[in-house]
Amino acid sequence: MLDPVDAEILEILGRDARVSNREIGQRLGLAEGTIRSRIKRMIDTKAIRITAITRDQNNTPPTMCFVGLRVELTTLQRVAREVTELSEVRFVATTIGRYDILCIVLVESIDALTSLISDKIMSMKGVRRSYTSIATKTIKYDHRWGKVD
Amino acid sequence: MSGTTDQFDDLDDRIALALKSDGRQSAQAIAEIVGASAVTVRNRIKSMTDAGHLKIAAVTDFAAAGFEVLMMIGVEVDKRKPEEVGEELAKFDRVLAVNLTTGANDLEILVGAPDMASVSAFMQDEIGAVAGVGKLSTAVALEVYKYQADTVTTAGRED
Numbered sequence: 001m002l003d004p005v006d007a008e009i010l011e012i013l014g015r016d017a018r019v020s021n022r023e024i025g026q027r028l029g030l031a032e033g034t035i036r037s038r039i040k041r042m043i044d045t046k047a048i049r050i051t052a053i054t055r056d057q058n059n060t061p062p063t064m065c066f067v068g069l070r071v072e073l074t075t076l077q078r079v080a081r082e083v084t085e086l087s088e089v090r091f092v093a094t095t096i097g098r099y100d101i102l103c104i105v106l107v108e109s110i111d112a113l114t115s116l117i118s119d120k121i122m123s124m125k126g127v128r129r130s131y132t133s134i135a136t137k138t139i140k141y142d143h144r145w146g147k148v149d
Numbered sequence: 150m151s152g153t154t155d156q157f158d159d160l161d162d163r164i165a166l167a168l169k170s171d172g173r174q175s176a177q178a179i180a181e182i183v184g185a186s187a188v189t190v191r192n193r194i195k196s197m198t199d200a201g202h203l204k205i206a207a208v209t210d211f212a213a214a215g216f217e218v219l220m221m222i223g224v225e226v227d228k229r230k231p232e233e234v235g236e237e238l239a240k241f242d243r244v245l246a247v248n249l250t251t252g253a254n255d256l257e258i259l260v261g262a263p264d265m266a267s268v269s270a271f272m273q274d275e276i277g278a279v280a281g282v283g284k285l286s287t288a289v290a291l292e293v294y295k296y297q298a299d300t301v302t303t304a305g306r307e308d
Contacts, residue, residue, distance in 0.1 A: 002214055010214075013207035017172055043173075047213035052168030053204045053298075054157075064248060066221070066257050068288065077292075084294040091297070093219065093290035102221050102288050133223075133252035139232070140239035140247040145261065147296035148210035 002047055005030070009038060010048065014144035017050045049148045062106035064135040065113055067121070068099030075126025076100060082124050088116055099131065157202065160185060164193050165203060172205040208298065216261040218268060219290040222276075223254030229281030231255035237279045243271055254286060 002010070005028070012024050021035040028035075042048045055061075071079045076094055080101050084092045091104035103121075107113040117130055157165065163183040167174060176194070180187040197203035211219065226234050231249055235256050239247045246259040262268045276282060 010207055010209050014209065015206060017205045017207050046210060048207045048209050050172035050207050052165050052172050053206055054165050055202055066250065080294050089295065092294040094292045095288035095290050097288040098286045099288045133250040135248035135250050137249040139235040139249065142245045143206065143298045144209055145211045145245055146208040146298045147293050148208065
C-alpha cells in the first residue's frame, strides 16, 4: 500500500521518471537515499512500473475501440484470460452491468478490428455477443494508472 | 530518431520496446540489447523524447494506490455538444479517461474510486453537476486482468 509520501513521489515520476532521486528529494525536502529506497520498494512490490509511453510514431496511429462481451457465465474467467493474451487488447476486466467482459483494444485499421473480433474473439468458446464502439477522439487518457503485473 | 523523418525506424522501435519493459535501464544495458553504442541509444532517446513521441514515466498500479472500484460509464449527451461535456468530465481527477465514441453512447469514460461508498457522492456532486449528462450505462469491474496504458492513440493527450 502506498502512503502520502509515496504519492508525492509518484506525482513527479508519473509525469517524468527521468528526474533524478536527488532532485525529487530536494523538491520534497527528503534525503536522496529515502527517495531511492522508496522507489525501489514500490517497484519490488509491483506497486509501480517505470515504462516508456509512445505516441503516433507510425503512419497509422492506432484507433481505440471499446469491445463489450456477453458470454456464457460458466466460461467468464476463461474467456477473460483468453482475451488478455491478445496483443491488440490493452484492457480487460470482468464486469457487472451492461457487459460481462469489457475490453479496450488498439487497432491499426477497421479491417484489423473486424478480424480481431470475428476471427479471434467471437471464435472463443462461450462468447455469445460483442458490442463495439470506436473512439473518434480521446479527450483524456491518464497514463499514470495501470495494472502492474 | 534517425533525424531525416518524424517516424521511428527499426532501432527506435527496439529501444522503445526495451524501455517499455524497464524504463530505468541504463543506456549501456539497452545498447547491449539492441546492438548499438550507448551514445547512439542516449541520442535516440533524447530525440524521441524531445519530439514528444516518447515519455518515460511511472505507471502506478491502481489497486496499490487504493482504487478499489473501476467503472466504465457510457454517457448519452442531451442537448449539448458531446465534446464540451467530455472536456468538463475530463477535469475530475477520478475520471481517468474520456473518449468520444460512435454507437449508442456519445462518450465513454473510465472512473476510478477508492470504494463504492465514495461513488455515490461522486456521481451526484460531480458527474451529475455537468450539464448535458443524460442516461448512463455502467459496467463495474469485478476483476481486472489487464490494464496496459503505454500507447497514446490518435488525438491523444496527456494530463
